[in-house]
Amino acid sequence: MHCTEREKELLQLIDRAKIPGHIAIIMDGNGRWAVEKGLPRQEGHRQGVETVRETVRCADKLGVNTLTLFAFSTENWQRPAWEVNYLMSLPEKYFHSELPELIRKNVQVRLTGDAARLPRKVRKAVEDGREATRDNTGMILNFALNYGSRTEILRAVNNLINAKAKGVIKGEVDEKTFSEYLYTAGLPDPDLLIRTSGEKRISNFLLWQLAYSELWFTSVYWPDFSRALLMEAVYDYQQRKRRFGKL
Numbered sequence: 001m002h003c004t005e006r007e008k009e010l011l012q013l014i015d016r017a018k019i020p021g022h023i024a025i026i027m028d029g030n031g032r033w034a035v036e037k038g039l040p041r042q043e044g045h046r047q048g049v050e051t052v053r054e055t056v057r058c059a060d061k062l063g064v065n066t067l068t069l070f071a072f073s074t075e076n077w078q079r080p081a082w083e084v085n086y087l088m089s090l091p092e093k094y095f096h097s098e099l100p101e102l103i104r105k106n107v108q109v110r111l112t113g114d115a116a117r118l119p120r121k122v123r124k125a126v127e128d129g130r131e132a133t134r135d136n137t138g139m140i141l142n143f144a145l146n147y148g149s150r151t152e153i154l155r156a157v158n159n160l161i162n163a164k165a166k167g168v169i170k171g172e173v174d175e176k177t178f179s180e181y182l183y184t185a186g187l188p189d190p191d192l193l194i195r196t197s198g199e200k201r202i203s204n205f206l207l208w209q210l211a212y213s214e215l216w217f218t219s220v221y222w223p224d225f226s227r228a229l230l231m232e233a234v235y236d237y238q239q240r241k242r243r244f245g246k247l
């Protein structure tokens with residue numbers, strides 16, 4: 001593996017004992033990356049999948065426990081059909097080429113989002129990935145697909161109301177119980193949120209879970225995101241003092 005000077009330096013600088021347990025990434029800027037190169041937007045998404053491959057490998061090497069990747073939002077259905085269709089062809093391609101390696105690396109695939117509304121072939125690709133890796137104990141690779149945080153919260157509220165009516169839960173709903181009704185049940189909150197493409201917004205991603213996450217933004221478009229940038233983000237995270245409201 002070829003390493004740049006900065007990558008070598010970062011490998012020395014990063015404290016292996018303080019790797020963020022859960023990194024969440026808003027993978028943004030595929031379209032602009034392509035358009036600025038005079039290419040169709042799909043080309044940006046295609047290249048974005050390559051970046052996913054590399055990022056997964058690098059996060060796994062660094063010893064990240066959970067990597068959540070925002071791949072498609074509930075709002076992204078409002079894009080033109082040709083773009084939605086292209087995006088919906090990618091999970092199948094990704095798992096087809098990557099599943100053997102994910103299995104070999106003991107990675108466990110998960111899905112965060114409303115699977116029911118995904119096209120059948122996408123659901124099947126993710127389901128197969130999930131099934132083939134369900135007993136794996138290494139890094140959790142969590143794809144946020146057809147995910148929207150407000151929808152997730154409302155779904156939790158409605159399920160809680162039903163559970164309460166059936167007497168499944170008693171007393172007041174606390175933070176712990178509420179978290180268990182979200183798609184991310186069982187996962188720790190993200191320690192570090194990365195967003196590429198220069199936008200500095202959350203775009204309906206993990207509103208509840210990001211309450212105390214460290215935020216890291218880069219103007220680099222997702223297809224150009226790299227091992228080095230992931231390490232820069234981790235190193236920057238390690239320099240911060242998380243206080244959680246305390247002194």
Ligand code: IPE
Nearest residue numbers: 027028029030031032071072
């Ligand atoms: C991220 O890139 C991929 C998805 C949101 C599905 P975009 O497609 O949002 O690219 P830009 O932001 O238009 O450049």
Ligand code: IPE
Nearest residue numbers: 026027028070071072073203
């Ligand atoms: C957020 O990116 C969703 C994903 C990366 C999947 P968008 O491109 O949809 O977000 P906005 O529209 O810029 O807020």
Ligand code: MG
Nearest residue numbers: 028029030197
């Ligand atoms: Mg975008």
